Amino acid sequence: MASLxxxxxxxxxxxxxxxxxxxxxxRVSAKTRAHVQEVANxxxxxxxxxxxxxxSGKTMRVTMVFTDTLNTWFNAAALEGAYEVLSEAxxxxxxxxxxxxxxxxxxxxxxPGNRNLDGMIVVSxxxxxxxxxxxxxxxxxxxxxxxRAIGGYSATVRVDDADSMHQAVQLLHSLGHERIGFVEMPDxxxxxxxxKLRSGAFMDAARQMGYDENxxxxxEGRDSSKFRSFQDAxxxxxxxxxxxxxxxxAICVETDxxxxxxIYAMRRVGIRVPEDLAIIGFDDNDRSSMAELTxxxxxxxxxxxxxxxxxxxxxxxxxxHEPHSMLRTSLIMRATTRRLGQ
Amino acid sequence: MASLxxxxxxxxxxxxxxxxxxxxxxRVSAKTRAHVQEVANxxxxxxxxxxxxxxSGKTMRVTMVFTDTLNTWFNAAALEGAYEVLSEAxxxxxxxxxxxxxxxxxxxxxxPGNRNLDGMIVVSxxxxxxxxxxxxxxxxxxxxxxxRAIGGYSATVRVDDADSMHQAVQLLHSLGHERIGFVEMPDxxxxxxxxKLRSGAFMDAARQMGYDENxxxxxEGRDSSKFRSFQDAxxxxxxxxxxxxxxxxAICVETDxxxxxxIYAMRRVGIRVPEDLAIIGFDDNDRSSMAELTxxxxxxxxxxxxxxxxxxxxxxxxxxHEPHSMLRTSLIMRATTRRLGQ
DNA sequence: CTGAAAGCGCTTACAG
DNA sequence: CTGAAAGCGCTTACAG
Numbered sequence: 107m108a109s110l111x112x113x114x115x116x117x118x119x120x121x122x123x124x125x126x127x128x129x130x131x132x133r134v135s136a137k138t139r140a141h142v143q144e145v146a147n148x149x150x151x152x153x154x155x156x157x158x159x160x161x162s163g164k165t166m167r168v169t170m171v172f173t174d175t176l177n178t179w180f181n182a183a184a185l186e187g188a189y190e191v192l193s194e195a196x197x198x199x200x201x202x203x204x205x206x207x208x209x210x211x212x213x214x215x216x217x218p219g220n221r222n223l224d225g226m227i228v229v230s231x232x233x234x235x236x237x238x239x240x241x242x243x244x245x246x247x248x249x250x251x252x253x254r255a256i257g258g259y260s261a262t263v264r265v266d267d268a269d270s271m272h273q274a275v276q277l278l279h280s281l282g283h284e285r286i287g288f289v290e291m292p293d294x295x296x297x298x299x300x301x302k303l304r305s306g307a308f309m310d311a312a313r314q315m316g317y318d319e320n321x322x323x324x325x326e327g328r329d330s331s332k333f334r335s336f337q338d339a340x341x342x343x344x345x346x347x348x349x350x351x352x353x354x355x356a357i358c359v360e361t362d363x364x365x366x367x368x369i370y371a372m373r374r375v376g377i378r379v380p381e382d383l384a385i386i387g388f389d390d391n392d393r394s395s396m397a398e399l400t401x402x403x404x405x406x407x408x409x410x411x412x413x414x415x416x417x418x419x420x421x422x423x424x425x426x427h428e429p430h431s432m433l434r435t436s437l438i439m440r441a442t443t444r445r446l447g448q
Numbered sequence: 449m450a451s452l453x454x455x456x457x458x459x460x461x462x463x464x465x466x467x468x469x470x471x472x473x474x475r476v477s478a479k480t481r482a483h484v485q486e487v488a489n490x491x492x493x494x495x496x497x498x499x500x501x502x503x504s505g506k507t508m509r510v511t512m513v514f515t516d517t518l519n520t521w522f523n524a525a526a527l528e529g530a531y532e533v534l535s536e537a538x539x540x541x542x543x544x545x546x547x548x549x550x551x552x553x554x555x556x557x558x559x560p561g562n563r564n565l566d567g568m569i570v571v572s573x574x575x576x577x578x579x580x581x582x583x584x585x586x587x588x589x590x591x592x593x594x595x596r597a598i599g600g601y602s603a604t605v606r607v608d609d610a611d612s613m614h615q616a617v618q619l620l621h622s623l624g625h626e627r628i629g630f631v632e633m634p635d636x637x638x639x640x641x642x643x644k645l646r647s648g649a650f651m652d653a654a655r656q657m658g659y660d661e662n663x664x665x666x667x668e669g670r671d672s673s674k675f676r677s678f679q680d681a682x683x684x685x686x687x688x689x690x691x692x693x694x695x696x697x698a699i700c701v702e703t704d705x706x707x708x709x710x711i712y713a714m715r716r717v718g719i720r721v722p723e724d725l726a727i728i729g730f731d732d733n734d735r736s737s738m739a740e741l742t743x744x745x746x747x748x749x750x751x752x753x754x755x756x757x758x759x760x761x762x763x764x765x766x767x768x769h770e771p772h773s774m775l776r777t778s779l780i781m782r783a784t785t786r787r788l789g790q
Numbered sequence: 791c792t793g794a795a796a797g798c799g800c801t802t803a804c805a806g
Numbered sequence: 807c808t809g810a811a812a813g814c815g816c817t818t819a820c821a822g
Contacts, residue, residue: 109799109800110799110800111799111800121799121800121801122801122802125800125801125802126801126802129801131801153799153800154798154799154800156798156799156800157798157799157800157801158799158800158801159800160798160799160800160801161799161800161801161802162800162801162802163801
């Protein structure tokens with residue numbers, strides 16, 4: 107465990123010079139630098155992050171906050187994207203899961219006094235006013251990824267729900283569907299996740315396209331804690347759709363996973379997709395192409411990268427040209443949609 | 449940004465007492481402790497990890513090393529499992545990707561001098577002798593997850609390939625298949641990943657069950673850099689299987705994803721699965737049930753948890769009863785296997 | 791149970 | 807370009 111001091115002795119220079127040589131900062135002659143680096147390598151020397159951190163005031167650590175497991179399609183991809191950028195920039199990425207409102211509350215309460223992060227990326231979380239206020243007062247940058255609103259964040263990366271829903275409605279309209287609907291996911295009672303955002307956008311788009319209220323169906327997300335399992339939620343939702351008077355001939359579902367599960371549920375009771383019910387998903391995840399699902403494609407790896415690029419720039423004191431990025435999704439046409447009657 | 453000093457002043461005690469009270473270590477009267485905590489909360493005080501770390505010599509940081517992206521089915525799940533345990537124990541989990549042998553080399557070279565980790569989990573990596581030597585000399589624990597061998601590691605968590613392949617061969621045998629084969633994934637030329645381990649186990653199991661060399665086929669994994677894409681590798685492998693003289697009637701494929709891709713490739717050229725070719729996968733990942741794939745189920749979230757429990761115990765100075773855990777897979781029967789001729 | 795003091799291993803003005 | 811010195815904010819024997 108060589109220390110910087112030993113490197114200095116062996117290299118015959120002062121500790122200050124070793125520090126400057128190793129970090130490539132400050133003026134050091136090329137010759138000295140090379141020599142110091144050579145000695146450091148020989149001794150397997152690595153700077154102590156804790157000591158550097160304490161002395162410099164920078165932790166070189168960025169935390170990424172989730173409310174769900176890390177191994178969901180979106181979260182894992184966002185993590186990967188952020189990792190690529192942060193590791194390149196020399197920062198450690200520390201994932202963190204805040205599962206309950208109580209935990210979230212505690213996390214935010216300590217944020218003002220937390221000197222253990224240089225920046226943070228907050229994923230898919232809807233903030234309340236207190237939290238927005240805390241973020242605004244923070245001296246470190248906070249970036250909202252898949253943020254529901256820009257309030258409080260130094261920057262955000264989001265998908266354009268309005269445009270996406272426009273594309274979805276347009277497709278269904280062009281295929282001749284006169285009665286359409288939107289299906290929300292089960293709600294996490296602990297977080298104000300915004301299915302509403304997407305469903306609202308769908309409804310607005312439909313109205314704009316001339317759909318009448320009577321021809322629009324909204325299948326609201328029920329409290330997920332009411333269900334024993336994902337399958338239960340799927341069945342319950344499928345039943346609501348099936349028993350709906352004047353059932354829509356096409357639906358858009360909040361996420362691919364829910365859409366795919368619904369396709370299976372429909373087929374099990376003899377409702378053909380897309381002949382009897384056309385379905386559009388959202389995500390274009392790993393399973394979508396196998397399920398031949400028509401869907402709106404988003405790229406969470408890239409979103410993770412963008413969010414990380416923003417925090418890095420902000421931590422470096424730069425000003426962002428475009429702090430709030432809104433990404434467009436692209437419609438992927440597959441086999442779960444078809445012209446009505448064909 | 450309150451410091452421990454301010455908390456001490458406001459609480460009317462010494463800094464030592466604040467430290468002891470907040471960390472729950474050392475003897476402090478219940479009354480003092482409560483008071484200090486109350487003051488700390490009021491000031492939004494959080495201990496500086498860097499300072500604690502520097503003073504105590506513990507970094508409270510565990511790194512998890514991967515050679516592939518974080519958002520693969522296995523890696524994301526392992527990360528999630530490890531996170532659950534480490535966060536509970538107060539450790540930060542810092543993921544790290546080492547993509548090339550050169551990077552890996554550098555990582556290992558610096559390991560002896562690296563004081564920035566209290567422990568590490570190394571995922572799916574085949575170590576060479578030098579690396580094994582470095583790990584052995586390390587003062588911090590290293591746990592191999594999905595390790596190919598136990599050499600160098602303080603502990604490992606692995607899946608029982610021999611037993612798994614035994615189950616696979618037994619199933620095929622019981623279904624009446626007389627010519628069987630194993631299909632390896634494309635090889636990463638940069639890492640000595642061990643498809644060989646699994647394929648070797650398959651071959652051994654088959655010989656034990658009485659299969660003759662002439663009735664055994666091994667489709668070796670080719671250097672993945674030779675292929676432009678995953679699809680290319682799939683096509684090339686499918687061709688080799690199809691054009692094999694005396695083609696097997698059943699194959700076991702190294703992973704589900706490759707197995708599923710092969711199913712599609714086979715069906716495209718009119719080879720029916722399972723009628724003409726039965727297929728068994730390995731993993732039981734997200735897509736397997738949708739593909740109706742018969743497969744060997746492993747649980748990487750649990751493996752991540754177990755690996756993390758081992759590092760935590762070792763970091764706490766405990767001795768493990770069972771440092772090397774070998775997990776059994778379970779055979780999930782689905783639609784890609786069937787009695788021969790039915 | 792509590793406090794005074796040394797020290798962890800760096801970085802960074804400051805001076806030259 | 808380089809060095810001496812102060813200081814970052816804690817923890818932990820040591821003493822009482």
